[in-house]
Amino acid sequence: MAYEDRTYHGIQDGQEKWRGEEEEWRPARILVEKPEFGPTERTYGVTVLRELAEPEGGGFGWGYNGGGTSAAAAAILSDALDLGDPDKSGIGYLSDSEDDVLSQLREDFCDDVLSQLCDHWRLRRSVVLRWSVAWYLQRGITDLPAALTGLPPLQSQT
Template sequence: MAYEDRTYHGIQGVGGDEDEWQPARLLVETPEDGPTQRENVTVLHELVAKDADELGGFGWGYNGGGTSRAAAAILADALDLGDPDECGMSMVAYPQDDALVALREDFCIDVLSQFCDEWRFGRAAVLRWARGWYLQRGIAELPAALRELPPLVDIHV
């Protein structure tokens, strides 16, 4: 499968009163650099938390259940693993894959807990972070999306 770049765009729920509140959204967009190029970005699809009504949906900027759901959705999409529940990364579905659950939780701590209300993060950054995570732990069995990462651009002048 050819590498396909995309950008993950998180938008925190808004509104001060219950009638206005909107759940956090995770959009998957075509990658664009800079704020002016992002004005006409194409949304490829939206990641959905299946258990949003019962458990509260996605979150970030802290380490908790919403952050774990967001991490599972982003990592499953970026690694081309399919549904987080079916690949073993979910918080609620069984069986769970121990490595994918640890990957999810470390992504929460290292990345998503640091984000503010609105952010963008490229798939290449997710894949490079995940590849480093596997290598640091000496796990040789890599998901297919991590076996051949896109080349780094040489920026030496």
């Protein structure tokens, strides 16, 4: 399977006041977009490929470490690693058949990455995969998910 990059775009508006009036609450969302380089995505817009599905037990979150952050990490990692459904793969936050390695990967991704993000962010799949490779190697785990074995070499965008 050929490597395909994509961008994860987190949008967490919550409940905002505008001109003194409260707007209705909007849940946090994670969009999967076609990657663009430079200011293109901010200036001209992006192509949204799909939206990651929220788990049934609650919504997404980031900028802290809790249940919403774990749900977001499970969704992003399962998509980036091509694991399929987070709950069926064992990485899901509320999964009945939680895999010990994948759940620790998920929680460390929460601590290292998602807990540091603000309301709006973009994160490339290549960054998620390279972080994941480093995580596995630091623990001496050599049995890597297939998505981590065929990463292309780093290239600068000039």
